[in-house]
Amino acid sequence: MGNLIEKGKEWAQKIPEFSSQTYVIVAYVISALVTIAALFLVYEAVTTDALFFGANWNMFKSPLGNFCWIIGFFWAMLWWGKFTHWSATPIIEKRDRYTDQVLERKENMDITEQMFAKMLMPIIGHFVIEPIMYGAIIYYPIQCIIAIVGGIFPYVLSIIVLAICGAFWVFGPKAKFRYRSLALVAAGLLFAGAFGWGAYAIISSDNQIETFVEDNIQPADSEAASYTSEEPIVEEPVSEDNEEEQIGGDDNEGLLGSLAEGTTIYVGEMAGFPIEFTITKEDGSIKAVYKNVKYSTTMQLIGESLPAAGGNISFMGKDPQHNSWTFELKGNAEEITGTAMGDNKELPVTLHKK
Structure with missing residues (x-):
C-alpha cells in the first residue's frame, strides 16, 4: 500500500504545470468551450418540450393514484368511524296533494330501502369513498408540486448551467492551488462534454418522437387515398349549352x-x-x-x-x-x-x- 502511495506521488510530480500567463489563457479558452456547450444546452432545453413535464390530474388513470388509494384505504381503516353519516334512516313522507304540506313522516320499512341505507351505503362509504378521499388528499398536492417543477425545470437547469459557466470565467483564471492546470482541463472537458451530451440527447429525443409520429400516424389524405379506386378518372366533355353554367353566370x-x-x-x-x-x-x-x-x-x-x-x-x-x-x-x-x-x-x- 505504501508503495502505491509513493508511486502516486511520483506520478503527480510529473504532471506538467502551465506558467501563470499560459494558465490564464488556457483558463479563458476552457471557459469559452464550456460556455459554448452550455449555451447549446440552454437553447435546446428552453426551446423544446423534451424537459417540460406536467401533472396527471386524473387520479384514476395514474399509477400513483392507485398507490395513493391503497394508502387511503389503510388511512380509512385507521380512522374508522370518523364519518358516521354513511348509515342513514330511510324516510317516507305523506303529503297533501293540494298544499304539499307534510301530513305524516315515518321510517320507510321497505327492505330494499333499509338494505341500501343501512348496509350498502356504509360499505360504499367506508371502503370506496373514504379511501378515494384520503388518497386524493395525498395525490393532488404531489401533482401540484410536479406541475410547478415541470414548468420551471428547464429554466432552473439553465440557471444552474449558466452559473457553472460564470464560475469558470470568474474563478478559473484566479486559481492558485497545486495541480490547477490538471483540474482546469479535466473540469472543462467534463462539463463541456456533459453539456454537449445533454443537448445532443434532447435533439435525439425530439427526433425519435418525430420518427415515431411519422411511422405510426398516417395522414388523413393518405388514408383516404388507400380507399380510392385505382380506376382512371374520365372527364366528361362539356357541351356548349351548359358551358356558361359550368364557368359562371352572366x-x-x-x-x-x-x-x-x-x-x-x-x-x-x-x-x-x-x-x-x-x-x-x-x-x-x-x-x-x-x-x-x-x-x-x-x-x-x-x-x-x-x-x-x-x-x-x-x-x-x-x-x-x-x-x-x-x-x-x-x-x-x-x-x-x-x-x-x-x-x-x-x-x-x-x-x-x-
Missing part, C-alpha cells in the same frame, strides 16, 4: 347586371320598418350594409349570385345578436324586392334608389 343578367360599379344607396322597408341598404359592387365582388333606421342597428353583408339565380343576389350576414340573416333580392338598379330570412322569421323587403 354578370349582365338581372339585379347583378343592372347594378353599376361602385356604391349605391337604397331606402325602403322591411316588414314595415324603414331600412337603408347600401350596396357596393367592385372588382367582381359585391357586399352590402343593412341599417334599421328606427333602431340604428346595422349588419355587414356579403353577396353572391349563383349561375342558376339569373342575376338575383343573396346577401348573408349576422346581426348584433349573432343571428344569421339571408337577403334574397331581385329586380333592377332602380327597384329591388325580395325576402329577408333570419331569427326564425321571413320578412318582405322593398327598396328603391335613394
Whole structure:
C-alpha cells in the first residue's frame, strides 16, 4: 500500500504545470468551450418540450393514484368511524296533494330501502369513498408540486448551467492551488462534454418522437387515398349549352347586371320598418350594409349570385345578436324586392334608389 502511495506521488510530480500567463489563457479558452456547450444546452432545453413535464390530474388513470388509494384505504381503516353519516334512516313522507304540506313522516320499512341505507351505503362509504378521499388528499398536492417543477425545470437547469459557466470565467483564471492546470482541463472537458451530451440527447429525443409520429400516424389524405379506386378518372366533355353554367353566370343578367360599379344607396322597408341598404359592387365582388333606421342597428353583408339565380343576389350576414340573416333580392338598379330570412322569421323587403 505504501508503495502505491509513493508511486502516486511520483506520478503527480510529473504532471506538467502551465506558467501563470499560459494558465490564464488556457483558463479563458476552457471557459469559452464550456460556455459554448452550455449555451447549446440552454437553447435546446428552453426551446423544446423534451424537459417540460406536467401533472396527471386524473387520479384514476395514474399509477400513483392507485398507490395513493391503497394508502387511503389503510388511512380509512385507521380512522374508522370518523364519518358516521354513511348509515342513514330511510324516510317516507305523506303529503297533501293540494298544499304539499307534510301530513305524516315515518321510517320507510321497505327492505330494499333499509338494505341500501343501512348496509350498502356504509360499505360504499367506508371502503370506496373514504379511501378515494384520503388518497386524493395525498395525490393532488404531489401533482401540484410536479406541475410547478415541470414548468420551471428547464429554466432552473439553465440557471444552474449558466452559473457553472460564470464560475469558470470568474474563478478559473484566479486559481492558485497545486495541480490547477490538471483540474482546469479535466473540469472543462467534463462539463463541456456533459453539456454537449445533454443537448445532443434532447435533439435525439425530439427526433425519435418525430420518427415515431411519422411511422405510426398516417395522414388523413393518405388514408383516404388507400380507399380510392385505382380506376382512371374520365372527364366528361362539356357541351356548349351548359358551358356558361359550368364557368359562371352572366354578370349582365338581372339585379347583378343592372347594378353599376361602385356604391349605391337604397331606402325602403322591411316588414314595415324603414331600412337603408347600401350596396357596393367592385372588382367582381359585391357586399352590402343593412341599417334599421328606427333602431340604428346595422349588419355587414356579403353577396353572391349563383349561375342558376339569373342575376338575383343573396346577401348573408349576422346581426348584433349573432343571428344569421339571408337577403334574397331581385329586380333592377332602380327597384329591388325580395325576402329577408333570419331569427326564425321571413320578412318582405322593398327598396328603391335613394
